[in-house]
Amino acid sequence: MTDYVPPKVWTWDKxxxxxxxxxxxxxxxxxxxxxxxxxxxxLQLYSLGxxxxxxxxxxxxxxLALGHRGAEYDAWLIRINDGDQFGSGFVAxxxxxKIPALLDRxxxxxxxxxxxxxxxxxxxxxxxxxxxxEPAARAECLSWLFWQMGSAPYLxxxxxxxxxxxxxxxxxxxxxxxxxxxxxxxxxxRQLAGNEFVTGSQYTIADIAIWPWYGGLVKGQQYxxxxxxxxxxxxHVQRWADAVGARAAVKRGRIVxxxxxPPSEQLHERHDAADFQARTQDKLEGMARAAV
Ligand SMILES: N[C@@H](CCC(=O)N[C@@H](CS)C(=O)NCC(=O)O)C(=O)O
Numbered sequence: 596m597t598d599y600v601p602p603k604v605w606t607w608d609k610x611x612x613x614x615x616x617x618x619x620x621x622x623x624x625x626x627x628x629x630x631x632x633x634x635x636x637x638l639q640l641y642s643l644g645x646x647x648x649x650x651x652x653x654x655x656x657x658x659l660a661l662g663h664r665g666a667e668y669d670a671w672l673i674r675i676n677d678g679d680q681f682g683s684g685f686v687a688x689x690x691x692x693k694i695p696a697l698l699d700r701x702x703x704x705x706x707x708x709x710x711x712x713x714x715x716x717x718x719x720x721x722x723x724x725x726x727x728x729e730p731a732a733r734a735e736c737l738s739w740l741f742w743q744m745g746s747a748p749y750l751x752x753x754x755x756x757x758x759x760x761x762x763x764x765x766x767x768x769x770x771x772x773x774x775x776x777x778x779x780x781x782x783x784x785r786q787l788a789g790n791e792f793v794t795g796s797q798y799t800i801a802d803i804a805i806w807p808w809y810g811g812l813v814k815g816q817q818y819x820x821x822x823x824x825x826x827x828x829x830x831h832v833q834r835w836a837d838a839v840g841a842r843a844a845v846k847r848g849r850i851v852x853x854x855x856x857p858p859s860e861q862l863h864e865r866h867d868a869a870d871f872q873a874r875t876q877d878k879l880e881g882m883a884r885a886a887v
Pocket of ligand 1 (some may be wrong): 647695
């Protein structure tokens, strides 16, 4: 416990520390003028390979794998630690200044879409893929999609923040969010006990939304918290995480716009399907150089 007593009126303390202190601020809007680049494809994605960013690149790779050529995309890197999300061009696409943000330039007038859940639904509807049409199946899919959108802030903003990023370890906060994250994992584990994918036998945008967060968590890729949360206990989530992670489109999508992890799992920008191949080639040449 601390002896902090909140003042009558909160004021912005720029010195409050923490990993994201440099970019956090209590006001919205652009901080500087900066146009966004535009590539040759119908879809322009401005993002970063965090779990929220991965959702969209995985869906785009799945759509391309299904043969939807209209899903060709340019994925531009938005470095949030450098404040790119506060550039005027980005704010025009997402007034909330968070990745991912999408501009669909396939029609006469560009359409902007922000919020990862909205982008998933927009693209799934646009290509009539990976979201069921039948009312009951569609309701189930949207319920799990929005479950993820509502749950992620507890996992990332709550648990992840206080366990991994906060400048001090606060037992009360870590306990509160660890409890909620374990409850969410149990919700998912029970659902997956009787279902191959989250909503049944069909792989949908619900799986695509949930996998980068909870799949990553149970596979030990989030916050270094696998042991702390006993993630091995969620057997059905583990099985599902492996199955989704083995899909070729997921393997491609999860590395787009990534700037952390092993270099072989980072493709900073994607403008062509051949970029994945080129990255592998670079890696092989790098290994050959290292071996000389
Ligand atoms: N609810 C939003 C959350 C997006 C979000 O939190 N994005 C983070 C990266 S994962 C971000 O851009 N943060 C930059 C900032 O807060 O300034 C969504 O799902 O799209």
